[in-house]
Amino acid sequence: MDVKGVLGSISFDGEWITITKTPVGQPPAPVRLRAADVTGTHRKPATRLFHGYVQFLLPGSTAAGEKSGVMQGGRPPYSDPHSLSIPYKSNDAAEKLVAAVEQARG
Template sequence: MEVNGVQGSIRFDGEWITITKRAVGHQPREFRLRAADVTGTRLKPATRLFHGYLQFLLPGSAQASESTGIASGGRPPHSDPHSLSIPRRSNDGAAKLMAAVEQVRSSQ
């Protein structure tokens, strides 16, 4: 299952979460997380005016704070490796991906 975000994507194969981020002028960066290691998830759906985000919390890492201001719309910064901003059209796919990750977490 894959969700296309803003300058990146998230794939989930049932065990591993792969977050790929593409910054303008840089090579894509890929971050892999094992779903069983995730201690929490956050999903903020996008609206017509602002992007939303998916965020995965891991043991020993603090959750990224939401940026404030009109341009960022309350999302974690792009430099956070465990989150990805999503457009409104990806809300349904993001909810399904988060439900799948939560199902794997609860079965551990």
């Protein structure tokens, strides 16, 4: 199960979540999270004007807050390794991925 994000992607194989961000000019830096270790998820659907995001919460770490402003549009900063911005066309795939992760957690 894959979700195409803004400058990256999220994939889930039933046990592991892989967030791969592709910064400009640098090699991709994937972050792997075990679904059983995730304590919660945040998903903000994208609109036609603003990107949304998917964020995974882990024990012992605080969630990166949403940044305000025209360019950020209420999303966590790009430097947050446990979140990824998503475009409007990826809303359905992101919803299915979050539901699958929640099911694998419990």
